[in-house]
Amino acid sequence: MVAIIKTGRSIHNIFNYNENKVKAGVAKCIGEGNYPADADKMNIAMKLNRLLKQASLNDNVKRNSVHISLNFDPSESDLPKEKLMEIADTYMEKIGFGEQPYLVYQHHDAGHPHIHLVSIKIREDGSRIDMQNIGRNQSEKARKEIEQDFKLVKAEGRKKNEQYQLQPISMGKIRYGRLESKKAITSVLDGILPNYNYTSLPELNAVLKLYNVLADRGSEDSRIFKGNGLVYSILNEEGKPIGVPIKASDFYNRPTLKFLENKFTENQSGRIPHKVRVRNAVDMALLGNKVLSLKELITALDKEGINTILRENSEGLIYGITYVDHKTKCVFNGSALGKQYSAKAIQERCDAGAVKKESHPPEEKKANRQEQQEAKIYTEKNNFPSRSMSGFMEITEVLMQPEQAAEYVSGLLKGKKKKKKRKGFSDKS
Incomplete structure (x- = not known):
């Protein structure tokens, strides 16, 4: 099992991302935690308002939303809903979110089974949950324990080319229009932005271009550039943009220029x-x-x-x-x-x-x-x-030229050869 944790500034964006997947028929809300009613008994407004109401208890926390994905091996595609919910509840308890309101979505839009958990980092008393190094500490420990307790395929030891390795986009999969393009770009950004240490837009693009994606500010006299905007485009086989560019603000995690500039600063020390x-x-x-x-x-x-x-x-x-x-x-x-x-x-x-x-x-x-x-x-x-x-x-x-030590030795390095005296002869004879 692989766990990926992200925080954001907009509960609406993360919530709508998952609900839009439900509307598209590629996801389903299979459960909830610490809600007054079962997920299938609540409408969209009830699900969202529970999160917004508790988050409003502390307006000082800017990055108040939490989005977690738990990814399983392709061989575990038959995990029943009940077991997925049990895994989700156990994971949230182990990382310190057991008392938080959260929603669980099962997605069917990737080559491996996975679930998404939507929550907030504001407690019921208005205090903030510290998530510093939560991925490396609490989450990693929880992941290993869950793999053992639920007999899941272990994340360690997988080959580099297996399903969680980000592969170059196949242009054939995203030629059908904006929705498919946005989905493809999102998968690349999710794999690159939080995991690679880059300190400039050209460095980021060096990675993104390997997956046929470009982050573009436009020309210096363009409206996008002057407004500090950013768009993402799909590249064709010649490395040229194809299709309609998508604004950074249109993605649920909002990978805007300002967001990237913060990442540039954060990544400086990490790569040294x-x-x-x-x-x-x-x-x-x-x-x-x-x-x-x-x-x-x-x-x-x-x-x-x-x-x-x-x-x-x-x-x-x-x-x-x-x-x-x-x-x-x-x-x-x-x-x-x-x-x-x-x-x-x-x-x-x-x-x-x-x-x-x-x-x-x-x-x-x-x-x-x-x-x-x-x-x-x-x-x-x-x-x-x-x-x-x-x-x-x-x-x-x-x-x-190599030294020809065998053929020539400087006279300065030669020692004086001592003459051997013969018996009965004088050196002066």
Whole structure:
């Protein structure tokens, strides 16, 4: 079982999200906790007002709504309603929400069985429930205990490509219009926004584009940009937006620019300890005996779980690079890792390797001429210090030559050879 906890500023948004699923026929309200009547005996207004009334006891709490999803293994699709409610009640009790009003919805719009719980973080006496690290502490402990008590499939040990791993969107599944597009984008945002450490919109988009989604502010003279707005779009196979963009405020969790800017600040410290992993992966890939091209470097990093996204201008010149580490869930612009990992430096490191290949046997020279020509063009475009390409190659070749220690030893390092005296002879004879 996998538990995902989110808080929000709008009870209406979270409540309507689930009720709209019910109206669409892909969800059902299967139960409640601490309500005066059973869920099937209440109308929409009664369900919502119970939450709003208790939340109004403390207006100082801005993020007062709580939205939790409990996700089960696909093999557990036949869990009966009664068992799901028992799991929901037990989970809420264990994380400290046993006395809170909550609603339980069973959703049928994903490839795995799951339920959603809607609640509030204001107690009956008006005090606020502290949810700091609740996911790592109370929720994680509750999850493991519930897996054991209810004999559920354990979350640990699942393969990376199983159902909870976010997969790229299939464009065929979302071509039917705005409702399907919004659903698809929501699934991606739910998987990316709370779980990855990104510190800018370009870094976030480096991850979103892997799943055919783009967060866009528009051009600088557009009304969206001037109003600090944000829209989300689906991308086609060429990476171009397709369909009608959807405003950030239209999503139930409101992933607006202001929301993202807060995340940018929060994520700054969280990714610092993980910089070294990406640096080491790049350095190790370029350290081997085999010289790597930029394309080969990208492939090598991909095997380490690191996607490398290149940014090119209209002329095809690479001006930026971003690393997405799926193992640590951290995103780094190249320059954030250090000067040696920027787009220009990475190209230089790969180009220098191409020059080194000239010392190889003649049969390899022909294959390397194209790389050398590209290195020359790149050098001219980037205004390197004035020097001939051949001179640059000669210097590099000299620097890269192995030491011939077996053939030559400096006289300064040689010790004086002591002559062996022969018996009966004088040194002066």
